[in-house]
Amino acid sequence: MALGRARLEQPGRILVDDRPLAAEEIEPEVERLLAAIGLAxxxxxxxxxxxxxxxxxxxxxxLEAHGLILADRDLVAGLVDLIRRGRYRASAALKLQRDKLVAVFEAMEDAYLRSRKEDIDHVLGRVQAALVRESSVEERKLASRVGEILVSDIVAPASWCRWPRTAYSARC
Amino acid sequence: MLERDITVSNRLGLHARASAKLVQALQGFQANIFITYRGKEVNAKSIMGVMMLAAGLGAQLRLRADGPDEEAAMAAMVDLFERKFDEGQ
Known part of the structure; x- marks a missing residue:
């Protein structure tokens, strides 16, 4: 049993703004997406x-693999195309791309490869997180938090290594 | 243009980390390099393309390299597969 302040992390959950972009919003939204990818x-x-x-x-x-996924030209071009041609906001484009890729993974015969849809969730979830904050200040604060209970169904490799070993005492 | 058939022999197949090693190994080559599996051909320098092949243990792949350094690129690729992506199994 653990008692304390809880923080919910859902890297696979993407908050989506479904409103279509106006013409003048398209290029700034592309820039916002590319900046978020760069930050991630x-x-x-x-x-x-x-x-x-x-x-x-x-x-x-x-981390190397996740970095390469973020650098993948086809992935980035697909997201930019959704914004420019589909007038989706970056968060909606991420959600659409995530759902499309995860569907491919879920159809894979090999059980291990099928389970690696988590890589897509970790990577695109990271971009989504970068979209909603201007810097990684919040992440840097994490190491100093004491007594906080993290609730998450998936913890990305990047999350484990961003915490010092002394920052967590138990997991289950 | 060079072609070579090869079997995926590492236990976990072409998952993200193995795909990353392949992409990194090929980054310095000018040759265009492709992998075909079950009729689907992808750019071997694209990690998403390689991952989307869903090539597990035992998958029969066709490797194709086309360009000025195709021999070296093919050799690097085959070496990685034969080393089981350094996964030890």
Missing amino acids: RDELRTLRDKLHGTLASDVGDF
């Missing part, structure tokens, strides 16, 4: 650089 990539790179010990190889490989 920078964060992954920073986390990767901080890794040491056993985490360096295990979690590091995940």
Whole structure:
């Protein structure tokens, strides 16, 4: 049993603004998306650089893969296309792309590969998080939080390594 | 243009980390490199493309390299598959 202030993290849940973009909003929205992708990539790179010990190889490989996913031209072009041609806001474009990719994973025969839809949720969830904050100040505050109970059904590799080992005492 | 058939022999198949290693290994080559599986051809330099192949253990792939450094690119790719992406199994 744990008692304390709880914080809910749902990296796979994307808050979507469904209102279509006006013509003059399209390019600024593309820029907002690209900035969020850049921020998410920078964060992954920073986390990767901080890794040491056993985490360096295990979690590091995940972070490298997630960084490459964010750099994938087809993925980014698909998102930009949804904004420019579909007039979707960045959050809605992320949700559409996420749902399309996850559907492909869910149809995979191999059980392990099917389970790796989590990689898509971690990566696109990270971009979504970057969209709704101007900087990663909030993340840097996390290490100093004491006695907080994190509630999440999935914890991304990037999340585990952004906390110092002393920052959590138990998980279940 | 070079073509080579190869079988995925690492236990977890072409998941994100293995796909990342493949993409990184090919980044410095000028050749266009493609992987075909079950009639679907993807750019081997695109991690999303490789992951979307859903190629698990035992999958029979066709590798294709076309460009000035195609031999070296093909060799690098085959080496990675034969090393099981350094996953040890």
